[in-house]
Amino acid sequence: MSKILFSRAAVFALACTTFAALASFASPAAHANNIIVLNSGEATLSLIDDKTYEVVGTVPTGKEPHHLFPTPDNSSLIVANSVSNNLLFVDPRTGKPQRWVENIEDPYQLGFSPDHKWFVTTGLRLDRLDIYNYAGGSNITLAKRMPLSAMPSHLAFTNDSRVVFVSLQVSGEIAAVDLPTQKVLWKMKVGPAPAGLWLTPGDKYLLVGMTGADYVAVVDWRNQKIVKTIQVGKAAHNFRSLVDGRHVLVSSRVSNVISIIDEETLEKTGEISGLMPGPDDMELTADKRYLWVTFRFAKHIGLIDMQTRKLVKTIAVGRSPHGIYFHDRAPVASPNGA
Template identity: 45%
Template sequence: MSVSVNLSFLRQPWLLAGLLLTVPLAGYGQPAAPAPAPGAAPILVLNSLDADVSVIDPVSWREVRRLPTGKEPHHLYLTPDEKSVIVANAGADSLTFIDPRTAEIQRTIRGILDPYHLRFSPDMKWLVTAGNRLHHVDLYRWDGKDITLAKRIPTGKTPSHIWIDSKSTTAYITMQDSDELVAVDLASQQLKWRVKTGALPADVYGTADDRLVMVGLTGSDSVEVFDVSDGPARPVRKIKTGLGAHAFRAAADKRFVYVSNRVANTISKLDLQSLQVVDTYLAPGGPDCMEILAGGKLLLTTSRWAKKLTVIDLETKQVVRQVKVGKSPHGVWTLDHAPR
């Protein structure tokens, strides 16, 4: 079976060099373990090139089983009722619903064209998906159980990640291969504006007051900050984090946000008040998506090139363990996460 893989990030030569020079930590070779302890929600890791999900026991820190999904599962998101986590299978044109407490597959919705990234609006009325290979953004209405396509919006090249403001009025989407940030008005289902960004914009993150939007520049070494409070986005600052700045994960304190730098093999801690890097953590193997466990002490990141889930102690700044998972691990999530 052929697998379609988006390798557009390799248009930057130093990105390829960083990939090849990455040296992951040694694997642990741990055998399968019993199911997660009662009350401990499993950790889910999406293996994009294996078309499945690794289920990890957070007590023994071992992979206990794999769940088949569809080709290219990249990102996942919790439903508003918190009864399902949705895995978006971009290459299979499908959504897989998984019980976040038992890690059992509940159902699959097919005919969802190219769902690479996905996000619910805060008012829980909209599910927005980014069609990475087909260059569109889809707006779905959510009735509490099913989704209905309301509008398909053609965009720039390679829609990547989505952020929706706190009032559920605007969705911001990065265009990975046309180097743009676009805004979609959810009420009118129309494109509001588009602005240029730096190279290879990936994840996007908005501040709680809806004034600033940050974009990780995977083709560079920075996070680009835009003011979106009045009209089209206006660039206000670039924050140097590390080569391959990629994904965001908010800290539980509402003041800091973490940025994974995929090529630099680091994670930066940004102060949302000063807009400066205040700490850096080593994260081997090409860190990508992140999760923070309840209590705020441990940060999980998928090590994209090492086929590992890496666990970092945020107090000691040390990698405390790596768990072997599948090929090209991408999204990571658990119900027992710190507040976002």
């Protein structure tokens, strides 16, 4: 597992996967609300009927899609194709393709600043951070291309849209970038293979999931100091708010657990176990009852009942399911990635 996470050769090997013929895929079903799952290892989206929980269609993407993000007006869902160097815009309800935006180089992770002025992508393969001006729809123009080593991964924005934080997986650092000037403010060491980032309420602390370890680092980012570590499962990776003003979830891809963290006390208060291998991205239903999770190493996604904290349903999808999205989700309570 560690070799996959740390090896740059592994990243380039993944980039060599072939793009299957478009004609071999099923057309997306005309359903009002599909759950959209991004299959990184197959360059496809799986579309799942949110009533029957059956896969009703498959949509081809570009090569090596890893993350997705809705446009600020929720009219489109953007799929970032890192090796194809482009973005695919799809309908966020049905998954039906809308348009392509070319010449977006190596978009791995992506996100909009809270004021919607900036669109930012990390270039994991090219060691870069690209900052774009955003003027609505697919109107994206490059503002600055910044070298940023090594292997920039996840993003988190401050609420005032001035700073974007970037995790650097190989160097074990986080970087703070000033968006108005497009300059690196500072870098600091946080631990092995940092990935997911999360700002606690009021932007007080930056939480960092340590994929090369078994903890979340709590960073006082204004003073560039780690004030605490929170023990969770091995390969702590990504975050999702419980939208209760107090708790955030973190997935651990090796221990196969999801931990619950209190954002005020900075303590782990619970754990969801009994999961399939590689829990990664998460989405919460609008009523906050069910948590959908992608299992990177199992070719499945799962449905967790948050009242019992039990996995109650699994659905087979494509290889290496990564991002997940559905229109009727609970809002994200912090200005971070989808």
